[in-house]
Amino acid sequence: MVQTIFSDTIVALSTPPGAGALAVIRLSGPDAVAITAGIFSKKKLAEQPGHTLHYGTLRDPNSEAILDEVVVALYRAPRSFTREDVVEISCHGSDYVVRQVLAVLLRQGARLAEAGEFTKRAFLHGAMDLAQAEAVADLIAADSALSHRVALNQLRGGFSQELRELRARLVQFASLLELELDFGEEDVEFADRSGLARLLDEVRGVVADLLRSFELGNVIKNGITTVIAGRPNAGKSTLLNALLREERAIVSAIPGTTRDFIEDEVSLDGIRFRFVDTAGLRDNPADEVEAIGVQRTRQRVQQAALLLYLFDLAEMSPAEVQAEVAELTAGLQLPVLAVGNKRDRASASQLAAFGQPLALSGTLQLPVLLSAARKEGLEELQAALLGQVRGAGLEANASATIVTNVRHARALEAAAGYLAAVQQGLDLGLGTELLAADLRHALAALGEITGEISTDDLLTSIFTQFCIGK
Incomplete structure (x- = not known):
């Protein structure tokens, strides 16, 4: 009871x-x-x-x-x-x-x-526990198959169980270190240092895997930010409207119509894409406002999870597409999907020129050819988008533990730092007091995720983000 x-x-x-x-x-x-x-x-x-x-x-x-x-x-x-x-x-x-x-x-x-x-x-x-409680809010907010699946797995305790197992193994060694402190004057070791080193190596690996999963978790929770970039009048706004099936962006034959980015979401096969229509890229903008739009486009590309580079089949050659993508993604490890637009206006030779794979972002791929205005080729584009997501590892494994919460990621980062300090202390032969202190901090960081260690301020911060009736 x-x-x-x-x-x-x-x-x-x-x-x-x-x-x-x-x-x-x-x-x-x-x-x-x-x-x-x-x-x-x-x-x-x-x-x-x-x-x-x-x-x-x-x-x-x-x-x-x-x-x-x-x-x-x-x-x-x-x-x-x-x-x-x-x-x-x-x-x-x-x-x-x-x-x-x-x-x-x-x-x-x-x-x-x-x-x-x-x-x-x-x-x-x-x-x-606290991680499961936060999953309640995530489940309510879930608007795709992936976000629903990850939130449900966390609500059922998958993430919490993994953390409990980690803490239980660390607590065993921590208790032995504390016991050594109680018998400090007798200079005895209850905790096997080589065993602790092996455990640390294993636990740090699990924590590192969880931290790496946060990149995927953030994508699942917030959608895959897909920036649509290309030259002015390539049809970016037309493509956005076609994907959204509504007139979201202004479409005009005048180059440079889009001065700032327009953003909206679409769910494809249970995966949420956040499409961003951007200002056209050109070296000599018509005015200061367009120049600011081009600068913002480049900034958005740096923040993207996926780049959809759109080009006019009748206006660009394969070499130009490859060069512009390379310049746009320089220094970025960013998946790229090349899409040739206005195929209804392109000649047979222009279509044939893009029948060979292009070298884009370190991979060879065939561009998708479509007509955004006529809504032709959209199914091929959607299939290619899903292929890019799966190829880049941006799709969740049904049984995998995925970190989606910023608070959890920060706690894991803190735990990783303290565990690294314990490892460094072992390597340097530091005393039991220092090892025990860092191990306590690591356990506290992991305990904050599930609420085994919590404060009123932390609970207030978490639960005020819920709706009233939940």
């Missing part, structure tokens, strides 16, 4: 605000059932078992006016999301009805929940 640590009962709307068929109002706390029973007809809720549904009406005790016909779901502690008594009221999704029901529940003794407070109570009652 889980002992509740809160004496008050909270309430909030758990479905999105606005008119709809249904709205769900959630209460959690020791008086959740009693407060609901005070306005609910038909049955004595206090006598009903958990995990049951009850149909009835809600009444305002002051006026006896009927507020709505509802279905009430009961969850008894500890078999609930928060490990407290929880009531979920499914009413009609009218803003007026929701306001009236909430007002009556507040008068009956509940208080409005703070952002993320339901999940915070679940964490504090031990229903989940």
Whole structure:
């Protein structure tokens, strides 16, 4: 039996605000059932078992006016999301009805929940660790198959289990080092230094792998930033509109129409792409504004996860495409996809010239040839985009642990630094006190991820990013 640590009962709307068929109002706390029973007809809720549904009406005790016909779901502690008594009221999704029901529940003794407070109570009652709690927010925000899969894996404890195993192995050695400190005057060693070195090497490798996965995790969470770059009037805005299937960008035959970047998202086969339409690249911009746009294009290319270089088939040769891509990506390890546009206007010889692979960013690849204006060749482009993602390793393995949270990445970086210090201490033959101190810091950094070590400020920072009803 889980002992509740809160004496008050909270309430909030758990479905999105606005008119709809249904709205769900959630209460959690020791008086959740009693407060609901005070306005609910038909049955004595206090006598009903958990995990049951009850149909009835809600009444305002002051006026006896009927507020709505509802279905009430009961969850008894500890078999609930928060490990407290929880009531979920499914009413009609009218803003007026929701306001009236909430007002009556507040008068009956509940208080409005703070952002993320339901999940915070679940964490504090031990229903989940901190990494799993954060995965709740990620799962709600997931808008692609990949982000959903990664958030669900973290919610089910995959990442947390890996961290617990790491900490457990380090704690064993840390306890032996602490024991040495207790017997410092006797000059004895309980912790085998060679065994600790082997463990450090293994643990540092796992932490390094997790840190490397953050690049992929960031892509999954925020989308694959795909910059569409090329010369003015190559058809970049037309292509963006075709991919989005809406008139998002202004299209004109006048070169240099796009002065700043335009950004929007598309999900392809469950992978989210964030397409960025940029100002055309040319050496002599028409004015200062266009020059700033060209500069911003180059900056966006440096921040991209994938470059889609678009060129006019009738205006450029293979050698020019290769040269411009090389200049644009100089010093960058950036996947590139070359796309030839306006194939409907190109001659047979121009099409044939691009029938051979191009040397782009260290690889040989056939350019995709299409007509953005006629929306011809878009399926081939989408297939090529997915191929680039998979070839660059930007797709998640179904069973892999992927770090998607900036806080987790920072904690792992701190842990890696302290583990490196422990390794350096071993190499230099430093004393037990210094080794034990660095190992304690490494354990604390790993513990911050799952909440085994946490502060009120940390919890406030995390849970205020949640929606109110969660």
